[in-house]
Amino acid sequence: MSAFKYESQVRPPLVSGDKDYHQITEDIIRPIENRPSRLWWIGFLTAVLLLCFGIFSVTREVIYGTGQWNLNKTVGWGWDITNFVWWVGIGHAGTLISAILLLFRQGWRTGVNRAAEAMTIFAVMCAGQFPIWHMGRVWMAFFVFPYPNTRGSLWPNFNSPLMWDVFAISTYFTVSLLFWYCGLLPDLATVRDRAKLKWRKFFYGMASFGWSGSTKHWQRHEALSLVLAGLSTPLVLSVHTIVSFDFATSVVPGWHTTIFPPYFVAGAVFSGFAMVQSLLIISRKVLHLEDYITLEHIDVMNKIILLTGSIVGVAYLTELFIAWYGQNPFENFAFFQNRANILSPLGWSYYIMMGCNVLSPQIFWFRKFRRNLVLTFFMSVIINIGMWFERFVIIVTSIYREYLPSGWSTYYSPTIWEIGFYLGTFGLFFTCYFLFSKFFPVIAVAEIKHILKKSGEHYKEKMGPEENESVEAFTHEFEHAH
Amino acid sequence: MAIKRFVVGSFLEESVLFPAVKKVRLAGYKIHDVYTPMPIHGLDHAMGLRETSLHTAGFIYGITGTTTALSGISYALLYDWPLNFGGKPHFALPAWIPITFELTVLFSAVGMVLTFCYLCQMAPFVRKHHFNLRSTDDQFTMVIECTPRTNETEAQAFLKSVGAIDIHIQNAETGWWLGTYSKNIPTVDNAKTILV
Numbered sequence: 001m002s003a004f005k006y007e008s009q010v011r012p013p014l015v016s017g018d019k020d021y022h023q024i025t026e027d028i029i030r031p032i033e034n035r036p037s038r039l040w041w042i043g044f045l046t047a048v049l050l051l052c053f054g055i056f057s058v059t060r061e062v063i064y065g066t067g068q069w070n071l072n073k074t075v076g077w078g079w080d081i082t083n084f085v086w087w088v089g090i091g092h093a094g095t096l097i098s099a100i101l102l103l104f105r106q107g108w109r110t111g112v113n114r115a116a117e118a119m120t121i122f123a124v125m126c127a128g129q130f131p132i133w134h135m136g137r138v139w140m141a142f143f144v145f146p147y148p149n150t151r152g153s154l155w156p157n158f159n160s161p162l163m164w165d166v167f168a169i170s171t172y173f174t175v176s177l178l179f180w181y182c183g184l185l186p187d188l189a190t191v192r193d194r195a196k197l198k199w200r201k202f203f204y205g206m207a208s209f210g211w212s213g214s215t216k217h218w219q220r221h222e223a224l225s226l227v228l229a230g231l232s233t234p235l236v237l238s239v240h241t242i243v244s245f246d247f248a249t250s251v252v253p254g255w256h257t258t259i260f261p262p263y264f265v266a267g268a269v270f271s272g273f274a275m276v277q278s279l280l281i282i283s284r285k286v287l288h289l290e291d292y293i294t295l296e297h298i299d300v301m302n303k304i305i306l307l308t309g310s311i312v313g314v315a316y317l318t319e320l321f322i323a324w325y326g327q328n329p330f331e332n333f334a335f336f337q338n339r340a341n342i343l344s345p346l347g348w349s350y351y352i353m354m355g356c357n358v359l360s361p362q363i364f365w366f367r368k369f370r371r372n373l374v375l376t377f378f379m380s381v382i383i384n385i386g387m388w389f390e391r392f393v394i395i396v397t398s399i400y401r402e403y404l405p406s407g408w409s410t411y412y413s414p415t416i417w418e419i420g421f422y423l424g425t426f427g428l429f430f431t432c433y434f435l436f437s438k439f440f441p442v443i444a445v446a447e448i449k450h451i452l453k454k455s456g457e458h459y460k461e462k463m464g465p466e467e468n469e470s471v472e473a474f475t476h477e478f479e480h481a482h
Numbered sequence: 483m484a485i486k487r488f489v490v491g492s493f494l495e496e497s498v499l500f501p502a503v504k505k506v507r508l509a510g511y512k513i514h515d516v517y518t519p520m521p522i523h524g525l526d527h528a529m530g531l532r533e534t535s536l537h538t539a540g541f542i543y544g545i546t547g548t549t550t551a552l553s554g555i556s557y558a559l560l561y562d563w564p565l566n567f568g569g570k571p572h573f574a575l576p577a578w579i580p581i582t583f584e585l586t587v588l589f590s591a592v593g594m595v596l597t598f599c600y601l602c603q604m605a606p607f608v609r610k611h612h613f614n615l616r617s618t619d620d621q622f623t624m625v626i627e628c629t630p631r632t633n634e635t636e637a638q639a640f641l642k643s644v645g646a647i648d649i650h651i652q653n654a655e656t657g658w659w660l661g662t663y664s665k666n667i668p669t670v671d672n673a674k675t676i677l678v
Contacts, residue, residue, distance in 0.1 A: 021519060021620035146558065155558040159567060164580040171584040175591040182595060185604070186618065190519070193615040198664045205663025209604035213617050216531055217602045218521040223536045224598045231540075231587045242580050449520040 014108055014451055016291045021449050028443045029191055031287045036438055039286060044438075047430035054424005057417040058133050066136050069418035074409035075400050079418045080130045082391040086271070087127035087425065088169065088243055089264075089387065092236055093272020094120025095176060098183075099232035102225070108300055110447040111292045114187075115283060116276050117180040118440070122432040123275070124173045126425035131165070133421070161245040168242040175235055179228045182221065185211045186446040240268045247394065254334035254398030259322075263315035270308035270357070271387035273301050277380035279433065281373055283442055292443050295371050302370040305383065309361035312390075316358060330403060338397040345410050346397050349389050356386020487628040487653050488514055489637045490613050491646030492621040496522055499622045502644035503528045506626065509640060514627040514656075517617035536601070540594040547589025551582040609661035611654040 019027075036044075061068045071078050094116040101109040132141055144166045146155055156163050189211035192204035211217070244260035277298065284293040323335035339350040360382055363369045370376070401408045436442070493499040499516070503525065506513060513529060555578050559565065564572050599605060617623040624646065626637055634651060641649045 025519075025619045146554065152563060153558075155563055157565070157567070158555045158559060158581055159570075159574050159577040161580075164584075167581045167584040167588075171588040174588060178591055178595045182598070186520075190618040192663055193612065193618045195663075202662050202664035205609070206606045209599065209606060210608035210610045210658060211602075211604060211618075212515075212610055212612055213517040213519060214515045214602075215518065215522075215525050215529055216515070216534075217604075218518065219526040219531060220534045220536055220598055220601060222521050223534045224594055227537055227540045227594060228591055231591055234583070235587050238580065238583060245580075446520040 014111060014294070014296065015448060016294050019291070019452065021452070024448055024452065025190060025194070025445060027289070027291065028441050028445050028448070029194060031437070032191060032439060032441065033194070037286070040434060040438065043430065044434040047427050047434055050423050050427030051431050052424075052427070053420050054422075054427050057420030057424055058129075060417050061133060061421065062138060066134065068415060069421075070413060070415050072409055072412075074402070074407050075396060075412040077134075077395050077399065078412060079392075079414045079422060080134045082388065082395050083422050083425065084127050084130035084134075085243055085264075085391040085395075086384075086388050087123045087130070089240065089268035089271045089391075090275045090384075091120040091123035091127065091172070091176070091272065092240060092265070092268035093276050094118070094123075095172075095232050095236040096269050096272065097276070098179060099229040099236065102229040103233060107451045108297055110444055110451050111294070111297050112276065112280055112301075112443075113447070114180075114183065114440075114444045115280060115437075115442045116272075117176065117183070118433065118436045118442075119272075119275060119279060120176050121173070121180060122429045122436075123272075124169065124176065125432070126429050128169060128173070129421075129425055129428070131169075161242065161249050164242045165246060168239045172235060172239045175228070175232055179225075179232060182224060182228070183444055183447075184440060185209055186213065186221070187441045187444060189213065190445055191441065237265055240264045247398075252398050252402065253328070253330040254338070254394065256331075257319060257322075259315055259318055263312065263319075266308045266311035266315065267357075267387060267390060270305060270312055270361075271384055273305050273308070274380040274383035274387070277301055277305075277376055278384070281377045281380075283437060287437065287442060289443060292448060295373075298373065298376055299367070299370045302364045302376060305379075306361050306364040309357060309364075309383070313358035316354065333401075334398055338401055339393060346393075346400065349393050349397065353386055353389040353393050356382050357390060360386070484657070485653060485655050486514075487634075487651065488613070489626040489628060489632075489634060489641060489649065490623060490652050491626075491638075491641035491649040492614055492616070492623045493646055494621060496622065498645040499624070500525070500528060502624065502641075502646065505644050506624065506640070511632070511637060511640070512627045512629060514625040517613060517623040517625070519618050519620060519622075522622075536594060536598060539597050540590050543593030543597075544586045544590035546593070547586040548582055550589065551585035552578065555581065603658045607660055607662060608658045609663060610658045611656075613652060613654065614648075 015024075066080075069078060069080060071080075094113075097109050097116040098113045098120075101113075132138060135141055144156055144163070146158075147153075156166075185208055188204050188208035192201060192208050195201045195204055241261040241264065244264035247255035248257055248260040250256060280293050281298070284290050320335055320340065323331045326332075337344055339347065341347045342351055360379060363375075363379070396412060400410065400412050493502060499522075503513070503516065507528075507530065516525060516529060518525070556573070559574075560572050603610075612618075613625050614621060614623040624641070626632075626641070628634060628637070628651075638649050638651075
């Protein structure tokens with residue numbers, strides 16, 4: 001049972017500074033117990049204002065219909081579905097960090113997984129808004145659920161990718177939420193047991209479900225986390241695959257592409273990590289968590305950004321090549337007129353996408369740039385703009401000039417209400433994130449303690465013999481004694 | 483539930499806790515539980531706990547989801563209201579894979595979490611007795627149950643000899659009850675009579 005699996009001979013420690021367990025608790029719980037700073041209030045209130053504007057914009061759409069968003073017969077999916085795909089994509093990084101990196105035994109994930117998982121949940125909440133309100137008659141939204149009804153029973157079409165999406169997104173949200181909350185239970189119990197104020201004892205006592213830290217409970221908790229990680233890993237890949245099926249199973253030139261599933265998943269992880277960087281670079285500064293979210297974390301995430309960005313780049317070029325190689329005139333037109341032709345009405349968006357997603361991350365080949373916080377923050381914003389444009393390019397440039405020129409809608413542009421809805425989801429996202437950072441531990445306290453190599457060599461020297469002893473030897477010794 | 487009497491001792495280091503667990507077991511004391519602020523790999527084996535079967539439960543929930551999805555879709559599209567989509571077969575299994583997969587994952591995850599909460603007796607407004615509030619912070623708390631044969635003074639001395647600190651005796655409710663953490667629990671003094 002040599003259990004030093006989080007140890008690496010070449011990497012510096014994951015937690016810097018000479019910490020003991022109590023110090024970790026203090027550092028991470030402190031922001032919860034202190035009063036929120038002025039900066040927090042400014043950020044929170046701005047987010048709430050944006051959310052209110054979003055609610056107002058959506059209300060107009062509910063009253064007047066999707067025409068409020070300049071959608072028409074040709075451009076039936078505009079900013080709204082672009083935003084949907086963008087937000088879902090952002091969510092993917094959280095699950096990648098919490099599930100896939102858990103299976104790969106990447107110890108560095110413990111510093112960032114809690115915040116990244118929270119980001120996933122809030123991003124999926126934002127994403128879900130778009131298809132729901134896009135329905136137009138939103139009061140009929142429950143029609144998507146298969147239940148015996150008085151209309152026949154008329155069932156939804158289970159062979160439709162839009163129906164698959166309903167299942168994929170709702171499952172993804174539920175499983176992410178459960179995974180996140182199970183991880184939170186021990187940490188909420190830590191807050192509960194330190195609480196002095198009555199409301200805090202009440203709230204965290206309720207929220208921690210009576211967690212006691214019993215060894216048996218930890219054993220079950222570990223088993224649960226591992227299986228949930230195993231379930232989430234194919235789940236996260238399936239979610240963006242199914243989102244890409246929304247397009248890939250159609251016969252629209254530009255959408256009808258078999259490369260979409262891997263290309264969408266890589267793009268999702270790419271944009272998600274960019275969002276994680278944006279959030280964590282600010283969080284670590286504001287909450288003084290530099291010892292836990294170190295430059296090593298930023299560095300390693302930038303490597304993932306570089307990798308996934310390059311996969312996305314290869315996918316763009318493959319798509320372009322196949323469009324030429326396939327010699328389908330409609331496919332050709334979609335790629336070489338609607339997109340790659342910079343002089344076409346929306347051609348500029350293709351070059352923003354290429355520049356932001358393929359060229360700009362290449363600077364991360366250099367270690368110096370990977371470890372530069374200002375540059376990383378700037379790049380994370382650039383990448384998210386680029387990834388938004390990727391979805392815009394895929395959706396709008398494919399449909400605004402389709403087969404019949406009489407049906408072309410060349411001058412599609414969003415209205416203020418459509419933009420307002422998008423800003424509103426930012427409001428929703430950041431309102432949730434600010435509340436999360438105030439009331440919940442943004443770093444998984446128990447997991448950090450778990451990976452802490454207490455004073456390095458000192459700890460190893462003492463614990464080495466214990467951890468190296470085999471279970472069988474001990475069991476044997478014990479049974480022999482009785 | 484039952485109110486019992488316990489000898490409680492805390493440890494600051496895993497390196498002291500592990501040998502202590504072994505020695506306490508070998509000496510024949512009954513360890514009620516060890517409370518730790520984080521998972522400690524191998525401690526469950528050292529305490530002689532059996533492996534959890536939560537995985538098996540997860541698998542069973544998963545195949546329940548698979549079956550639900552396949553039978554539900556088959557019922558709707560083959561029997562209840564067969565629709566003709568461009569002459570394609572009604573039994574379109576490849577097109578059902580996404581939903582079948584999602585329901586498998588959903589059933590498995592939800593089922594496992596509910597089972598976990600049930601087994602660990604955890605829910606909102608569940609209140610339990612916590613032996614040492616710092617066992618969710620930085621201390622590892624070992625709790626030894628006093629049976630009628632246990633000599634409490636000896637047990638305390640033994641805990642001290644294996645490196646525990648802050649050794650004392652607590653009478654405590656072992657189960658859970660409905661309540662909030664904002665109220666103080668009345669202390670239990672008559673435990674010894676209840677035990678015997």
